[in-house]
Amino acid sequence: MNDGFLPAYYHSIFFQLFRYASDDDSKLILLDQVLELGDQKEIALLEELECMESLTVSNRAYWVKTKLMARIEATERSNEKLPMSLCFLYEEFDIHPPKIDSEPELDFELSLELLVDE
Numbered sequence: 001m002n003d004g005f006l007p008a009y010y011h012s013i014f015f016q017l018f019r020y021a022s023d024d025d026s027k028l029i030l031l032d033q034v035l036e037l038g039d040q041k042e043i044a045l046l047e048e049l050e051c052m053e054s055l056t057v058s059n060r061a062y063w064v065k066t067k068l069m070a071r072i073e074a075t076e077r078s079n080e081k082l083p084m085s086l087c088f089l090y091e092e093f094d095i096h097p098p099k100i101d102s103e104p105e106l107d108f109e110l111s112l113e114l115l116v117d118e
Helices: 015-020 024-037 042-049 055-078 084-092
Strands: none
Touching: 015 024, 015 042, 024 042, 024 055, 042 055
16 A cells, blocks of 8 residues: 555456455356446556466456557547537637538549640
């Protein structure tokens, strides 16, 4: 313990469950639940579990940590939205996004004038 504070993995809601899980099968089931329900607080616990003597649990903890971190990052990216106040400003000043033509007409033909030497 450092300076009277608990280690970061104590903040995981799964810590006590892992503490009292007696066999590897129970721990593997709990790791599946961590992946399904966990958040940022579980990362420290997963890092701690990676150091376990049981290779099966250690490997699964690493795999779950990787997948959980990817899910957290994807969620953070999808939550990047415009602030509500900006939406009201757009409406107040009658600003609309430009209309994007899904199939723009592109002309790649060369003029005959360019091909003729003078």
